[in-house]
Amino acid sequence: xxxxxxxxxxxxxxxxxxxxxxxxxxxxxxxxxxxxxxxxxxxxxxxxxxxxxxxxxxxxxxxxxxxxxxxxxxxxxxxxxxxxxxxxxxxxxxxxxxxxxxxxxxxxxxxxxxxxxxxxxxxxxxxxxxxxxxxxxxxxxxxxxxxxxxxxxxxxxxxxxxxxxxxxxxxxxxxxxxxxxxxxxxxxxxxxxxxxxxxxxxxxxxxxxxxxxxxxxxxxxxxxxxxxxxxxxxxxxxxxxxxxxxxxxxxxxxxxxxxxxxxxxxxxxxxxxxxxxxxxxxxxxxxxxxxxxxxxxxxxxxxxxxxxxxxxxxxxxxxxxxxxxxxxxxxxxxxxxxxx
Amino acid sequence: xxxxxxxxxxxxxxxxxxxxxxxxxxxxxxxxxxxxxxxxxxxxxxxxxxxxxxxxxxxxxxxxxxxxxxxxxxxxxxxxxxxxxxxxxxxxxxxxxxxxxxxxxxxxxxxxxxxxxxxxxxxxxxxxxxxxxxxxxxxxxxxxxxxxxxxxxxxxxxxxxxxxxxxxxxxxxxxxxxxxxxxxxxxxxxxxxxxxxxxxxxxxxxxxxxxxxxxxxxxxxxxxxxxxxxxxxxxxxxxxxxxxxxxxxxxxxxxxxxxxxxxxxxxxxxxxxxxxxxxxxxxxxxxxxxxxxxxxxxxxxxxxxxxxxxxxxxxxxxxxxxxxxxxxxxxxxxxxxxxx
DNA sequence: TTGTAAGCGTTATCAA
DNA sequence: TTGATAACGCTTACAA
Numbered sequence: 225x226x227x228x229x230x231x232x233x234x235x236x237x238x239x240x241x242x243x244x245x246x247x248x249x250x251x252x253x254x255x256x257x258x259x260x261x262x263x264x265x266x267x268x269x270x271x272x273x274x275x276x277x278x279x280x281x282x283x284x285x286x287x288x289x290x291x292x293x294x295x296x297x298x299x300x301x302x303x304x305x306x307x308x309x310x311x312x313x314x315x316x317x318x319x320x321x322x323x324x325x326x327x328x329x330x331x332x333x334x335x336x337x338x339x340x341x342x343x344x345x346x347x348x349x350x351x352x353x354x355x356x357x358x359x360x361x362x363x364x365x366x367x368x369x370x371x372x373x374x375x376x377x378x379x380x381x382x383x384x385x386x387x388x389x390x391x392x393x394x395x396x397x398x399x400x401x402x403x404x405x406x407x408x409x410x411x412x413x414x415x416x417x418x419x420x421x422x423x424x425x426x427x428x429x430x431x432x433x434x435x436x437x438x439x440x441x442x443x444x445x446x447x448x449x450x451x452x453x454x455x456x457x458x459x460x461x462x463x464x465x466x467x468x469x470x471x472x473x474x475x476x477x478x479x480x481x482x483x484x485x486x487x488x489x490x491x492x493x494x495x496x497x498x499x500x501x502x503x504x505x506x507x508x509x510x511x512x513x514x515x516x517x518x519x520x521x522x523x524x525x526x527x528x529x530x531x532x533x534x535x536x537x538x539x540x541x542x543x544x545x546x547x548x549x550x551x552x553x554x555x556x557x558x559x560x561x562x563x564x
Numbered sequence: 565x566x567x568x569x570x571x572x573x574x575x576x577x578x579x580x581x582x583x584x585x586x587x588x589x590x591x592x593x594x595x596x597x598x599x600x601x602x603x604x605x606x607x608x609x610x611x612x613x614x615x616x617x618x619x620x621x622x623x624x625x626x627x628x629x630x631x632x633x634x635x636x637x638x639x640x641x642x643x644x645x646x647x648x649x650x651x652x653x654x655x656x657x658x659x660x661x662x663x664x665x666x667x668x669x670x671x672x673x674x675x676x677x678x679x680x681x682x683x684x685x686x687x688x689x690x691x692x693x694x695x696x697x698x699x700x701x702x703x704x705x706x707x708x709x710x711x712x713x714x715x716x717x718x719x720x721x722x723x724x725x726x727x728x729x730x731x732x733x734x735x736x737x738x739x740x741x742x743x744x745x746x747x748x749x750x751x752x753x754x755x756x757x758x759x760x761x762x763x764x765x766x767x768x769x770x771x772x773x774x775x776x777x778x779x780x781x782x783x784x785x786x787x788x789x790x791x792x793x794x795x796x797x798x799x800x801x802x803x804x805x806x807x808x809x810x811x812x813x814x815x816x817x818x819x820x821x822x823x824x825x826x827x828x829x830x831x832x833x834x835x836x837x838x839x840x841x842x843x844x845x846x847x848x849x850x851x852x853x854x855x856x857x858x859x860x861x862x863x864x865x866x867x868x869x870x871x872x873x874x875x876x877x878x879x880x881x882x883x884x885x886x887x888x889x890x891x892x893x894x895x896x897x898x899x900x901x902x903x904x
Numbered sequence: 905t906t907g908t909a910a911g912c913g914t915t916a917t918c919a920a
Numbered sequence: 921t922t923g924a925t926a927a928c929g930c931t932t933a934c935a936a
Contacts, residue, residue, distance in 0.1 A: 622913035
């Protein structure tokens with residue numbers, strides 16, 4: 225490939241020497257500044273010949289821009305992946321590298337991620353909030369790095385945010401159940417430390433309140449965001465003396481566990497029990513019966529996170545923190561029965 | 565946070581000045597070398613006070629090690645995500661940053677990814693093979709960077725690889741269908757440009773051959789790795805004059821599309837048609853009937869890719885290219901009917 | 905428009 | 921064990 229010493233990468237010096245110009249000229253060419261026509265030709269030829277690419281890290285030493293963006297997600301669940309994937313697409317387009325970490329809700333993992341990100345001079349950070357690590361975020365802000373949080377809130381920080389309307393979506397979905405005459409509605413929460421978990425739960429409570437129903441603690445299982453929680457939560461609710469007529473799963477994984485439990489116990493949906501899930505999935509439209517679900521768009525969230533980030537990075541916006549709240553859609557399928 | 569000029573990051577110089585030692589001493593401390601006890605105490609105090617962390621990019625300038633690893637996947641499908649997620653976990657542990665790109669099978673995207681990776685001085689690359697871009701890989705090898713390919717082959721390159729036993733797995737799964745007396749077995753391929761696609765297809769052909777059955781072209785739909793291909797492929801096969809009694813999907817997404825089609829056309833599984841899918845999913849065990857599937861472990865693949873990479877990076881291994889072939893498991897559920 | 909040279913934050917060599 | 925200093929590959933005044 226090219227020439228030069230094998231296994232060594234050509235530097236700006238090599239190009240300058242080969243083209244018979246100074247390194248300043250090569251640098252100016254690389255940065256799109258004007259250079260004399262004949263020099264331009266010579267430089268271009270040498271670059272091609274040597275396969276030269278400017279070293280971004282060396283460049284960073286002067287400019288302070290690393291052209292890389294950190295992403296910290298809780299884990300590799302379907303929704304986070306959706307955000308990761310659109311973010312990656314968008315940023316790859318703009319020449320930014322995406323460096324991904326996950327924290328699994330553990331603050332030591334989160335700290336490790338922030339540390340590594342700091343060491344790598346990231347230009348900006350996108351993260352799904354984790355309340356307890358507020359001070360580490362402040363550190364980034366002090367260094368003037370844009371930070372955008374999404375999905376989960378970190379209260380009291382002056383930064384851009386993108387959320388889904390969790391509260392409203394659940395409120396209206398549970399309202400739908402109520403309108404179908406369900407009165408005993410089982411609810412399996414996500415992690416209530418997470419604002420999404422709490423907001424969805426509050427949406428449930430508000431819907432009951434709207435309908436003048438007093439909340440029954442035994443119908444609420446405080447869980448986590450995984451299938452196990454859905455599985456055991458559903459079993460617990462179904463074994464109640466007066467079991468619920470409908471079950472609400474706070475996210476996709478919980479719903480998966482819930483459906484597994486219902487399959488095992490032989491409960492028919494929707495005849496024996498109705499089901500609604502937060503998060504939609506192709507699975508829910510193939511499953512028989514189709515599962516009524518709240519769809520939030522991970523892509524839309526990723527796009528908005530990218531836009532906020534890019535806006536700050538380019539200097540196009542530098543005002544006060546902005547907050548975006550994305551709508552969700554209730555997708556009606558066949559998992560909810562109309563009660564008399 | 566700390567002190568120093570606000571918004572500025574402390575450098576090794578600041579620490580040296582604050583601690584009253586030379587930068588050499590601080591550097592030695594940071595790299596775990598011996599320094600005098602009292603100096604050590606002073607340096608540690610200053611580091612804490614200033615919140616100093618060494619700048620990895622500046623460090624790279626001298627060492628040539630960026631402590632970052634590139635990953636190029638085709639897209640964000642379930643399997644790739646599984647690999648991404650374990651790889652990320654493993655590398656985060658070792659202090660490496662994972663920089664992720666995707667190519668969607670398009671060589672310009674792939675080139676862009678390689679370019680960005682080159683610019684970012686990655687130490688090593690893991691990628692799901694893409695045949696046509698062999699020369700770009702060679703470039704990395706020339707620079708002495710370890711490269712590991714997984715899932716898809718790039719023939720004729722002297723690099724480490726990790727594959728699943730696609731051929732063997734499909735051969736025995738189709739063998740299972742044959743043993744259940746199926747003779748007309750519809751097969752929807754993935755992308756035949758990909759070695760996984762071709763190997764799975766060849767596994768099917770081999771199984772037929774094993775049983776002395778001549779392949780019937782009309783029973784094979786040459787598709788791509790997505791749900792649409794599964795959907796239309798299944799519809800096409802089912803509308804044949806003599807439709808197949810069993811359907812094989814070359815990956816998860818194809819199976820999803822296939823199941824959607826069967827749902828719409830009202831074909832009952834397994835009474836009207838039997839089904840096997842490559843790739844397992846929680847979905848398949850919840851779906852009724854349970855779908856018989858070939859499970860390959862994305863985690864195992866990620867772990868092995870990480871191990872090969874880390875081995876080379878640490879210098880623990882520097883011999884000839886190694887090739888790993890991981891076993892798959894056929895998980896029997898209820899989607900295959902025994903024919904008379 | 906160009907070349908020269910200082911400097912970014914490190915590591916590594918060399919004398920002390 | 922230490923401090924001083926020359927790199928690493930680039931950008932960016934500054935002077936020509």
